[in-house]
Amino acid sequence: MLTRVLLLTLTVALVLPAVVPPARARGKRPRVIPFEKPRPPWPRRYRHGVKAMPWGLGLANPGLWPTEPPAPRRVRQRRFARALGQLCRKRIAPWKLRALARWILSAARKFSVDPFLLGGLIYRQSRCDSTKSTPYGVGLAAINAPMHARSMRRRGYTYWVLQRGAWVERRLPLPRFAFTRSALLQPRANIYFAAAHLRIYSQQCPAIDSRFGSVPHRHPVSHFIWGDQVKDAGLEDRVLTARRRLLQYYTRVQSPTRGAFKSVALRCPLDGAPRKIATFWGEPRSGGRRRHLGVDFASTRGEPVRAVASGTVLKASTDLPGRGSISGARRNWKMGPGGLFVMIQHSDDLISAYMHLSRFIVRPNQRVRAGQLIGYVGRTGMKRDLAHLHFELRHHKKHIDPLQHIAPFVLVP
Ligand SMILES: [Zn+2]
Numbered sequence: 114m115l116t117r118v119l120l121l122t123l124t125v126a127l128v129l130p131a132v133v134p135p136a137r138a139r140g141k142r143p144r145v146i147p148f149e150k151p152r153p154p155w156p157r158r159y160r161h162g163v164k165a166m167p168w169g170l171g172l173a174n175p176g177l178w179p180t181e182p183p184a185p186r187r188v189r190q191r192r193f194a195r196a197l198g199q200l201c202r203k204r205i206a207p208w209k210l211r212a213l214a215r216w217i218l219s220a221a222r223k224f225s226v227d228p229f230l231l232g233g234l235i236y237r238q239s240r241c242d243s244t245k246s247t248p249y250g251v252g253l254a255a256i257n258a259p260m261h262a263r264s265m266r267r268r269g270y271t272y273w274v275l276q277r278g279a280w281v282e283r284r285l286p287l288p289r290f291a292f293t294r295s296a297l298l299q300p301r302a303n304i305y306f307a308a309a310h311l312r313i314y315s316q317q318c319p320a321i322d323s324r325f326g327s328v329p330h331r332h333p334v335s336h337f338i339w340g341d342q343v344k345d346a347g348l349e350d351r352v353l354t355a356r357r358r359l360l361q362y363y364t365r366v367q368s369p370t371r372g373a374f375k376s377v378a379l380r381c382p383l384d385g386a387p388r389k390i391a392t393f394w395g396e397p398r399s400g401g402r403r404r405h406l407g408v409d410f411a412s413t414r415g416e417p418v419r420a421v422a423s424g425t426v427l428k429a430s431t432d433l434p435g436r437g438s439i440s441g442a443r444r445n446w447k448m449g450p451g452g453l454f455v456m457i458q459h460s461d462d463l464i465s466a467y468m469h470l471s472r473f474i475v476r477p478n479q480r481v482r483a484g485q486l487i488g489y490v491g492r493t494g495m496k497r498d499l500a501h502l503h504f505e506l507r508h509h510k511k512h513i514d515p516l517q518h519i520a521p522f523v524l525v526p
């Protein structure tokens with residue numbers, strides 16, 4: 114009996130984090146790694162210039178995340194530049210892309226960091242815009258200069274690593290550029306320092322986690338964003354997702370994982386699978402008057418959205434009857450809660466729907482192949498939320514919970 118109770122408690126403890134809504138919705142703070150001695154000999158590095166981010170964007174249990182796919186050993190510059198162009202999705206001149214790729218690859222080699230991580234970081238932090246400057250950070254990787262001001266001295270970085278229970282001082286010479294705002298606005302210098310900081314943090318994580326009280330995370334890139342104390346693992350998930358997308362564009366190999374509904378194979382509507390689900394099916398909406406009819410994929414505005422299976426476009430329109438035409442600039446509120454959306458009929462009884470798109474590029478009655486680009490992630494029809502893809506499956510026109518059918522390519526908080 115006792116063992117059964119114990120087992121039940123254990124099961125509940127293991128399963129609960131996977132089924133309860135994200136911490137953000139519950140307004141709870143994530144668990145923190147307990148503090149251990151010895152105390153570090155430097156003042157905590159932290160994000161200057163911004164208020165604390167909301168808690169709970171991360172996963173409750175990073176242990177549930179699968180390991181990240183490895184990067185190829187040899188990386189070809191031209192091909193990397195093309196993949197980077199696909200990720201950044203901006204009109205960047207080809208010569209500029211090639212220069213970016215060259216600088217990323219050489220900095221990655223110099224500081225022994227993964228070039229795909231560096232590329233994903235640059236996309237996440239600035240959308241590949243080297244002139245971007247916010248209170249939080251400057252240039253391509255949005256480097257938070259005040260965070261490192263004390264560590265950057267005489268063209269080098271002083272830091273400590275834990276060896277046999279004691280902090281040992283190390284110094285990484287960084288002679289190429291001055292660590293100034295104007296230098297950080299140059300893509301080459303920014304990439305150089307970003308790679309150096311990534312290397313230092315990967316040597317210090319996880320030793321600093323137990324000394325500063327971070328939340329559980331699985332990658333040193335979290336420290337690049339937060340400094341010594343990681344307060345949320347959600348941002349690292351976004352960087353790693355961008356890395357997986359870049360890797361997919363480079364290798365031109367999609368994730369082999371497929372979901373299925375009966376005999377219809379389903380692929381991920383977004384690149385870089387597996388992807389994180391931010392909101393579940395059936396959660397109450399409008400103060401409990403209705404239910405969430407799909408799942409929300411955490412995503413970035415402008416990301417490509419793809420058909421999950423071959424089929425025929427049933428609708429490509431706004432989510433309100435009688436407002437079929439989308440010509441001209443329409444305000445969000447005129448669209449209905451789904452915003453711009455696409456519906457695809459895959460078989461007699463299966464329909465998929467993609468909502469809140471910034472735009473779509475298919476017409477009703479058009480045939481689409483599995484994986485074909487149908488539109489881009491946006492915020493149409495939303496009031497406050499971050500950009501995301503709302504995805505639905507309908508069986509005989511009845512909404513069903515997509516999660517069990519797409520489980521192989523999603524991460525659940
Ligand atoms: Zn860490």
Ligand SMILES: [Zn+2]
Nearest residue numbers: 407408409503
């Ligand atoms: Zn939704």
